[in-house]
Amino acid sequence: MFIHILSKLLIDPYNQNYTKMFKFVVLLSAALAFAASASLRVNPDELHVIWDTIEKDIRVRQQEAELEIRNLLEPLRILVDDAREKLANDLQEANAVIQDEIRRIEQEPHGRDIARCIQQAEEELRRVDDELVQEHNEAFERIQREAEEEVQRAIQIASSIIDEIEEFGRRVESCRDVECASDLDVEIVTLYERIVKDLDGAIEIANEAALIKLGAELDQAQLDHERYAELTRQLLEELRICADERV
16 A cells, blocks of 8 residues: 555656645655564565655755755845945935034134135045945945855755765665665664754754844944944034134
8 A cells, every 4th residue: 555655646746635645655654664673674675665755755855945045045135235225324314414513513603714624524524434334344245255154054964965865875776685675774764864854954054044143243233323423523523623713
């Protein structure tokens, strides 16, 4: 009965109950493997049936996991671009407040031309803005690079599964006796459980890097309004001193 169900699923992968039945078959395979290791001996033909089922499930899981991980790269970059845009908007708004204050001082009566004072203040404001932009861009680049490296590490974990199951498949193919088949039957269960765990771990690594950690670090790398106010406070004070200076 088991072989009949298995054959039907492998021949008709588009069966509408494929997903549910396939999971059932995998679980049944694992159960048979455990049972065989405990009491029955497994011959090479039976081993091939079990391995074909397990391998197919692993490949599906591996493809889905790798695709899910790779699909995080674009949202990751979008999040960084959004953070850059937010910084630019916040800096523009903060800059406008200082520019308004400079204009207010410029329009006050001073009894003399303070164009030089205004020019110096505006140059200092540009310097402050440029340094902040460079500092934040470097932070964004570092954050993005580290997140992408973690995602790539997760992809490598997922992709390495293929080499592993192909190597195990060669061992199955070369197995010719009951003793060898029985030993590999036991190994299959351990291999399957570990690979599922590794794939889940790879997805977790990627999600942590591309969503949770990335979002928190991008928030921390945004404009510190208190710091900006402190950096520009001095230039406004110097502008006031220059404007009120008596020649």
